Amino acid sequence: MMKYEELCKYYEKIEKTTKRKEMTMYLVSLFKNADPDEIEKIVYLTQGKLHPDWMGLPEIGIAEKLAIKAISSATGISEEIINEKYSKTGDLGLVAEELMHQKQQMTLFYEPLTVLKVYETLDRIANATGEGATSFRVRTLSGLLSNATPLEAKYIIRTVTGKLRLGIAEMTILDALAIMSGSQSMRELIERAYNITSDLGYVAKILKKEGIAGLEKLHVAVGRPIRMMLAQRAVTSEEILERMGGPGWSEYKLDGERFQCHKSGNNVVIYSRRLENITSMYPDAAELIKKYVKANDAVVEGEAVPINPNTGEILPFQELMHRRRKYDIEIMMQKIPVSIFLFDCLYYDGNDLTNSPFIVRSQKLRELVEQNERISPVPYLLTNDPTHLDDFFHESLGLGNEGLVIKAIRTDSIYRAGARSWLWIKLKESYRSKMVEPVDLVVVGAFYGKGRRSGSYGALLVAVYNPANDSFETICKVGSGFTDEDLDKLPSMFEKYKVDKKPENVISKMEADVWFEPKIVIEVIGDEITLSPVHTCAFGKIEKNVGLAIRFPRFTGRWRFDKSPKEVTTTDEIIEIYKLQLKKIA
Numbered sequence: 001m002m003k004y005e006e007l008c009k010y011y012e013k014i015e016k017t018t019k020r021k022e023m024t025m026y027l028v029s030l031f032k033n034a035d036p037d038e039i040e041k042i043v044y045l046t047q048g049k050l051h052p053d054w055m056g057l058p059e060i061g062i063a064e065k066l067a068i069k070a071i072s073s074a075t076g077i078s079e080e081i082i083n084e085k086y087s088k089t090g091d092l093g094l095v096a097e098e099l100m101h102q103k104q105q106m107t108l109f110y111e112p113l114t115v116l117k118v119y120e121t122l123d124r125i126a127n128a129t130g131e132g133a134t135s136f137r138v139r140t141l142s143g144l145l146s147n148a149t150p151l152e153a154k155y156i157i158r159t160v161t162g163k164l165r166l167g168i169a170e171m172t173i174l175d176a177l178a179i180m181s182g183s184q185s186m187r188e189l190i191e192r193a194y195n196i197t198s199d200l201g202y203v204a205k206i207l208k209k210e211g212i213a214g215l216e217k218l219h220v221a222v223g224r225p226i227r228m229m230l231a232q233r234a235v236t237s238e239e240i241l242e243r244m245g246g247p248g249w250s251e252y253k254l255d256g257e258r259f260q261c262h263k264s265g266n267n268v269v270i271y272s273r274r275l276e277n278i279t280s281m282y283p284d285a286a287e288l289i290k291k292y293v294k295a296n297d298a299v300v301e302g303e304a305v306p307i308n309p310n311t312g313e314i315l316p317f318q319e320l321m322h323r324r325r326k327y328d329i330e331i332m333m334q335k336i337p338v339s340i341f342l343f344d345c346l347y348y349d350g351n352d353l354t355n356s357p358f359i360v361r362s363q364k365l366r367e368l369v370e371q372n373e374r375i376s377p378v379p380y381l382l383t384n385d386p387t388h389l390d391d392f393f394h395e396s397l398g399l400g401n402e403g404l405v406i407k408a409i410r411t412d413s414i415y416r417a418g419a420r421s422w423l424w425i426k427l428k429e430s431y432r433s434k435m436v437e438p439v440d441l442v443v444v445g446a447f448y449g450k451g452r453r454s455g456s457y458g459a460l461l462v463a464v465y466n467p468a469n470d471s472f473e474t475i476c477k478v479g480s481g482f483t484d485e486d487l488d489k490l491p492s493m494f495e496k497y498k499v500d501k502k503p504e505n506v507i508s509k510m511e512a513d514v515w516f517e518p519k520i521v522i523e524v525i526g527d528e529i530t531l532s533p534v535h536t537c538a539f540g541k542i543e544k545n546v547g548l549a550i551r552f553p554r555f556t557g558r559w560r561f562d563k564s565p566k567e568v569t570t571t572d573e574i575i576e577i578y579k580l581q582l583k584k585i586a
Contacts, residue, residue: 002033002034002035002115003112003113004113004115004117004118005152008152008154010030011155011164011166014027014168023168023172024175027168027172028180030046031176031180031204031208032180034115037205038116039208040202041116041201042115043200043201044119045115045118046168047173050123052199052200053275053276054224054271055277059126060122060159060162061160062125062137062141064161066137066138067092068082068092070138070145071096071099071145074103074142074143074145075100076103077099077102085098090500091158091163091500092158092163093154093155093157093158095157096153096156097151100145100148100153113144118144121140122160125137125141128140145157165499165500167503170470172470173200174190174194174200177204177207181211186212190207190215193207193215193218195418195419196218196220196226196227197224198224198225198275203218206218219352220352221347222262222298225262225271225275226260226346226354226415226417227275228260228301229415229416229419231420231424232420232573233573234425235427236386237386237387237427238386241389241406243422243425244408244409244410246384247409248384248408248409249358249359249408251379251404251405252379252399253403254341254378254402255305255314255317255400255401256338256341257272257273257303257305257562258301258302258303259272259304260299260346261289261293261298261299261300263290263295263296263297263299264297266290270282272562273563273567280329281324282304282338283333284333284338285304288374288375289375291370292372293368293369294369294370295348297348297350298345300342300365300368301344301346302340302341302342303340303378304320304340306320307337307338314339314399315336318558323338324561337374339373339375341376342365342378344361344415345362345364345365346361356414356415357409357410357411357412358408358413358415358423359413362380382409402428403427404426404427405425405426405427406427408423420467438524438556439523439524439525439568439569439574439577440523440569441478441524442464442472442518442522442565443462443494443522444461444462444474444506444512444515444518445461445502445510445512445514445515446460446494446516447460447461447513447514448514453487456491457487457490457514459479460490460522461477461508461510461512462475462477462553463475463506463537464569464570464571464573465565465567465569465571466507466571467566471505472506472507472518473508473535473571474506474510474536475537475547475550476526477510478553478554478555480555483557494516494520497516497517498515498516503518506518507539509534509535518565520561521560521564521567522558522559523560524550524556525556527550527551529549529550529551530550530551531543531546531549532548533545534547534549535547535548535549537571537574538571538578542578548575
């Protein structure tokens, strides 16, 4: 059984390097030394969590004020001194480490902490509820610190306050698991296992206990969300059909909230595209799935759109944000009901369809769904004629939709979970012109405001995602488009994501006043994509020593809480938009 201090020593090594290859090899060594029964917990702790996010279980999340009380109780040092040291270092973990070195008396009958002991204690802290929960958390954390070495105290405090500072991404863990398995060629299989389970700890445990054979047996299971497949962008019908290699299955691209619905008997769970359990926000949608999807067990995907209860017409996407409230859901259901348009079937009654061609999945979807005005498959057109595709495209736009999604029906058109693939291609009106279409960008930093904006942030530093190296590349500073209300709430909204240095997976030539973990996604529009020597998006790919940036960017007012950081606009998509501009100028 691994001692927690051994895990902390690995963390210390990882923290001291910025080289991904070195991080990976430290993880390989860590995973090899872990027992099969503890590797799952080690993976979660290394991600700074206790469970996969989609489980919706309580996470640690102790406020710094309570952590300071626990440190004070464990060391006998006053909270005032701890606060003073914290204000100087900006790292409560380092403060805990220093003070534990100064501790005069070790606990009697000291017993070394194990990984499982620390994990179980943190889980108890996270699950404490009701009267006396706060004092229980402080008391339990203090007890854990009292038995900890200085190094252990540093990482315990960093873990509970959500500031582990390791900079390890999912892809790095997957690389390490592949190397641990003895064959880097198994990387694709391991990543697929993760994509259909959305649980890195679980994948690591199966790999450690059963090897590659265990992962080969994994399949889609109701209740475990599948990482959603994403589409590429293209500009013309001709280009799209050429990529299809034959007829394309074209569907309306609706402006709603993407759902992945898991049905087991009369129980339905709905996951967002970020794999959050949002069933409580859409009880009417869950009821529709339960009643009209004719399978005992099923996993189907679709789009929920808000509708006018009086006319039945589709309303703008932003109306769904009212559904994000924790209260008054019954009232919102009456004011803003939803209709569901389904577009994929990934599983039904013991049959995993993710490796089946799209045409098979779509046919099964139509067999399972009992259609009515509130739930139905998305309207489609199967064609290899660009003119017919253009006509269908304009039909979709005329109905208030965003455009089309065209899907391949070849034998290789499997569901590429977690991937952005050319098997699905988005077509929007704005792709055919200069930048009039907003892009989704993740906030990675901020700059302090001046004048009317003093006391808040004056601009946000935003980035695109580059899947080639699993990094976020800056593309612009956004200071326009924010309301006074937006500006007032920026500091509190981003407080939990503040870090004391640039995250390792953020590539930036600019030095922000404040850095954030890439978590919050916003929608941005601009005049055009232009060359820039100060932003790192596509740096060196168009011209030497320059990247791409958005000229005159402004916030559209749309917070994309439904999108995860890795679902934002990619570097390659920005390059395509830029190349399109050049064609138009020519």
